[in-house]
Amino acid sequence: MKSISQEDYIKRIYKMQSGNKSSVASGSLAIELGVSKAAVTDMTRKLAKEGLINYQSYKGSFLTRKGERKALDIIRRHRLWELFLVEALNLNWAEVHDEAENLEHYTSEFLINRIDKYLNFPEFDPHGDPIPDKNGKLPKTRKRIQLSKTKSGKDFVVCRVDDKNAGLVDYLGKVGIGIGVKLKIIERLEFDNSVMLKIKKKEIVLSEKIAEKVFVSELKDE
């Protein structure tokens, strides 16, 4: 019996884990999911019984390999749906998250694989978040640093945009910044910590607040 709630728990645990690697406290899970702690106790016991998480009273939970596999599957659905809605229907990135949040639970293996194929098996979405493949494998990623912490004169590639709340991806798109775009740091302005950079001969200044949200990896010519 498939359960949407279970999928939401699993996904949340995965995301909270991958932050600091340790086990996830029931209390913070409750807050993230917007339910009571009692509900979490209930559900974590069920998930443990199904072998999706390890859970001990008063100790918190973390995913088993089986649970992680499941989490990756849900994330795959989510990111492919997002990308598909943007590509096929021209929705904005800001509009797409909530739709995917629903659709991800009701998409057959068959359908999501067709969407994957339509998109030509993408490895990253426009936030730079990796998309697990149909076997739950994540693409390799390089070391990433915030644009606000780069050194002048070096070349970088944009590889992630942290866009939890706003429609930042849509905004950056307008100034020419997207995943895979190459850029050179000209300088960091002492005054307000903003960053001046060059993209295809064009010079752009980004505020510190935005530069913090853009992650890049160093471009070494091989």
Place this chain on the structure above:
Amino acid sequence: MKSISQEDYIKRIYKMQSGNKSSVASGSLAIELGVSKAAVTDMTRKLAKEGLINYQSYKGSFLTRKGERKALDIIRRHRLWELFLVEALNLNWAEVHDEAENLEHYTSEFLINRIDKYLNFPEFDPHGDPIPDKNGKLPKTRKRIQLSKTKSGKDFVVCRVDDKNAGLVDYLGKVGIGIGVKLKIIERLEFDNSVMLKIKKKEIVLSEKIAEKVFVSELKDE
């Protein structure tokens, strides 16, 4: 609070009504939905309380205007999703029904309108079933007769394919038959009641069994 079960009941009642216009018996609803009669009694009472159906003990149910509006909305979602999956992802008609059955419940007004726009506001799906518009209005339809009951020599347009179980639409597509296609009846063969017809200079024979499933309306040159 939105309920998927409720939506399924409403949709089913709509479809059973539109057949013979009268009220729908609890027993047959139960069979169609694959639940117990007791479950139907329960749910119909709830639907009545919400003003979606008229229901009296031992008398059956029929939709109120509010319920009908809701039914049309769900059918709209279903048919647009089907069409979209076929058009955008190249799925076959046989593959598409079950997916739409899930997705229809989890699609925002916003998204379904974008899908509608993508498809250029279609009035009929490839079965010839009408697609309600965003105000719940159905497109006008002409009188339809089965291809197996047409008279020789006359011209017709295909306007519906009854394809409850199989992938008939996909099959007919291969021989050149689809919604809106014009054809002339050459003759009905006494032998097996098959129908010989002409589509764009090409002659085709359809078995009685298939001809029964294809609905056409007479083509009068105006």
Place this chain on the structure above:
DNA sequence: TAAATAAATTAAGTATGCTTAACTTATCGG
């Protein structure tokens, strides 16, 4: 180290949407 406090669990209860079994209505045939 023991008391205070924070975190988690248990207990009891709710709503939804089902089930089966027993009972009630309605209707149809003789």
Place this chain on the structure above:
DNA sequence: CCGATAAGTTAAGCATACTTAATTTATTTA
């Protein structure tokens, strides 16, 4: 018009996924 039968309803119960309130466990700090 009355009894058999079919159709529908009631009653009790189950699973899921929650809630609040009371209680227990763990941790911190004085």
